[in-house]
Amino acid sequence: MRKSWWKILCVLLVAYAIAGGFLLPVPRQHIINETIRNLYFHVPMWFAMILLFAIAFTYSIKYLRSGKLEHDIYAAQYTNTGIVFSILGMLTGMEWANYSWGEPWSNDPKQLGTAISMLIYFSYLILRSGIKDEEKRAKISSVYNVFAFALMIPLLWVLPRMVDSLHPGNGGNPGFNSYDLDSKMRMVFYPAVIGWFLLGVWISTLYIRLGLIEHRRDNDFLTGIEK
Numbered sequence: 001m002r003k004s005w006w007k008i009l010c011v012l013l014v015a016y017a018i019a020g021g022f023l024l025p026v027p028r029q030h031i032i033n034e035t036i037r038n039l040y041f042h043v044p045m046w047f048a049m050i051l052l053f054a055i056a057f058t059y060s061i062k063y064l065r066s067g068k069l070e071h072d073i074y075a076a077q078y079t080n081t082g083i084v085f086s087i088l089g090m091l092t093g094m095e096w097a098n099y100s101w102g103e104p105w106s107n108d109p110k111q112l113g114t115a116i117s118m119l120i121y122f123s124y125l126i127l128r129s130g131i132k133d134e135e136k137r138a139k140i141s142s143v144y145n146v147f148a149f150a151l152m153i154p155l156l157w158v159l160p161r162m163v164d165s166l167h168p169g170n171g172g173n174p175g176f177n178s179y180d181l182d183s184k185m186r187m188v189f190y191p192a193v194i195g196w197f198l199l200g201v202w203i204s205t206l207y208i209r210l211g212l213i214e215h216r217r218d219n220d221f222l223t224g225i226e227k
């Protein structure tokens with residue numbers, strides 16, 4: 001029970017975010033109106049994606065410093081889960097844009113930067129699947145992961161702010177903190193961020209356990225052959 005408290009918290013927070021997102025009242029803002037409810041889903045999923053990629057980035061550096069394949073397994077699974085959240089974030093963002101901007105895809109700088117960043121991480125999956133040697137795969141993909149995270153920062157935060165953009169907080173458009181939002185929204189938004197992030201960590205840990213089991217099984221098999 002002591003080790004499962006954060007999982008219980010995750011379920012409660014996500015359930016609260018979903019229920020609050022659909023049922024609790026929200027302020028009526030110009031143009032976005034009821035679509036502001038997507039703030040409880042789209043933005044927390046992006047935050048969770050960034051945090052998961054950051055954890056993967058950390059474990060990739062750890063692998064390059066230690067050479068322990070366990071660190072590569074951690075990095076790979078956190079990256080995989082981060083990619084899932086990037087897809088969810090993109091889909092919820094396109095749905096929001098369809099109602100707020102008139103179309104799901106408008107070649108907005110933020111959308112383009114995000115799409116490029118996602119393609120970079122999709123290439124990470126292809127890279128790992130194309131290398132059979134375990135140590136070689138771990139070393140190359142770890143280096144790639146470090147550069148992928150480093151590229152994501154300017155693609156998401158720097159370049160979109162240098163040009164006109166429809167996205168809040170970019171191109172002179174105010175961010176959500178500048179809007180006259182009902183303070184009650186923050187009572188749902190912040191728990192949603194924590195809940196979706198914990199869900200991403202939970203999913204990652206499950207696949208990490210499977211990856212570690214397969215790694216140890218393969219090592220035991222090779223050790224038996226050598227004997």
